[in-house]
Amino acid sequence: MLDLFAITAPGLEPLAAAELRALGIEGVVEPGGVAWTGPAEQMHEANLRLRTASRVVVRAARFRARTFFELERHARKVPWARWIAPGGQVRLRVTSRKSKLYHEGAIAQRLLDAIARAVGQVEGGTVADDEADVAADAQLFIVRFVRDWCVISADSSGALLHLRGYRQALAKAPLRETLAAAMLLGSRWDTRTPLIDPMCGSGTIAIEAALMARGIVPGLAMASREPRAYAFSAWPDFDAAAWSAAVDRARGEILPSAPAPILGSDRDAGGIQASIANAERAGVGVDIGFSVRSLSAIEPPAEAGIILCNPPYGVRVGEREPLRNLYAVMGRTLVERAPGYTLGLLSADKQLEGHVGLPFREVFRTSNGGIPVHLVLATAD
Template sequence: MNQYFATVARGLEPLAVQELEQLGAHSVEPAFCGASFEGDRALLYRVNLWARLPFRILMKLREFPCQTATDLYKGIQKIDWSAYLTPDLTLAVTATGKTSQLNHTHFTALQVKNAIVDQQQEQFGERSDVELQEPDVRINVHLDRDRCTVSLDSSGNSLHRRGYRPAVGAAPLKESLAAALIQLSEWQPDQMFYDPLCGSGTLPLEACLKSLNVAPGLFRERFGFETWTDFDLDLLEKLIADAEDSQRETLPAPIWGSDRDEKVIDQAIANAGNCGVANQIWFTPMELADVEPPMDSGVVFCNPPYGERLGRDSDLGDFYRLLGDVLKQRFKGWTAFILSGNKELAQAIGLKSSRRFPVYNGTLPCQLMKYELY
């Protein structure tokens, strides 16, 4: 059993625990911005392939007391790096956290790199090159309360970048956050899903992938672990084949998205094509004022602008009042979920929420508000 750590956006730790347990992880424990868990290599590959919420899955190598640069150098050198990194492979070091004496992440990363390549020079007479963009082995070092945790990053590029979305609108929602919001809402695939402010389509697309049981990792070019010395290609290919076999062919209920901007609707349609779901999901340009419910019941989901990135010059208060009126007057029998990072604007909706879930959109504290529409 190896020890792993899944990093997630702040506030999503309980959801991450739930998802990891569903994927077969053992000894799952929530922590700040993540969850630790245990499992074998197959679990590591499966979590990278299937998990919708994490950014990265780290494999823990060692933890040791660390206050100074000397402690750090010696602790890193106690790891036999030849098991993970040969001189022909490139490396990069990512450092997070700090101690009272190690409070600059760039210096910390440099010290770790020096300790590793010095060991290689002594052992092989040559060393790995540093490659910051696409390294063969990415090493993660985290300092917290005078302890250092050293891990290998098994994911490579952040898992929230599914790979299906080269086209995004002006204020895109991360795919992992969209998946988390859908999980929070407890939406079920047999309910219609409609986003009347869909932008480039992230919320409807994540709902569609969940409904069709499509593993989000299937769209990625590669995972970080594919360049590890112990990479098992047969195992990964089997897990991918199993994932493809488990997909559903059709949606149990319709998934729709609309937006006033024709260009972002074109982006949403292109992204749906990249997902292989262009014939499953319906996107159309439409003004919010013209939106009508396509069915008697379902879930309305939207992420309206909150003034942080979009619409600084427009009257967003009027826009939110219109949103509230459309929901109140036309969507009786539906449930609505609205993500907002602006309390004053949220009040302009003019509806009383039945629940509020605190979440972070990047560093911005937000609330996912639930409205029962009668």
């Protein structure tokens, strides 16, 4: 059994817990993710299927160390060879808070020494944060010291899980795929009613919607339906047969088409071009109707569904004034053109939301590119 943890952006933990529950896994929500104990098969499933998680990690060790001597003693007992193939590369991401051992570089050096003792000389180094470009075949260990307690986790995902592979063409301010999926899950869209993103940029929300509607798991989000790469497949005890059974099961669940219309539009033609190319790469081009048009010109299908979008926030000086009008148009368009539809906004500004003129309720708070945002929903009658 493994101690597993699905890391999420702050605020998305309950959504990842609900996704795990749907897989039959009862996890415990903690700040920054969801913890559970399970076999390697569940680690495979979580990596392949979770739409809102950024990584899945395995706890390698937990101990108290207040001196380098204690750290070295515990580090020698960590079974490093379980996660590092002979000749493999290693990266450590070390953070230390409120601990006697606070020099992150020195902690990393002691751990790299312990790794070299256990598995032989490896090409090792440190990374500053999750965004750092971790070499594709380097095994990442996340090391956290808090109040002298050290937790070491082995990353099983490799590249961050929002990197599904399909999004190569970008428009302005693209949304992470995991956050787009969180908006869809948080809005409780049931995949059987129309879904419209009238400010779709590079198409992330619409493409994530199409993947969900067709039952395509994020790990198979490329048109080839070949799985993306994961760190666990380089582990010495990797069970290739169990993994390929998990992939086959997921492939077998894919529906031939989305059950309801999915529409994406933007006034920026470049954005729509990017959206179409991204949707083709994800193999869901036929499931989404993309068009160049302004928000006020959308033509929602008669059967009510959800309008879900990530409008500009106007965080820079001088941007807010023109945005008041955009937010007001959103409210008017919903009432006049989309009665009965639910509007979901990822918004950074309560005042701008006020210009929509609808009673919003908050679903979750998180951050998008460092900006605090929340998903709010309202229905026009």
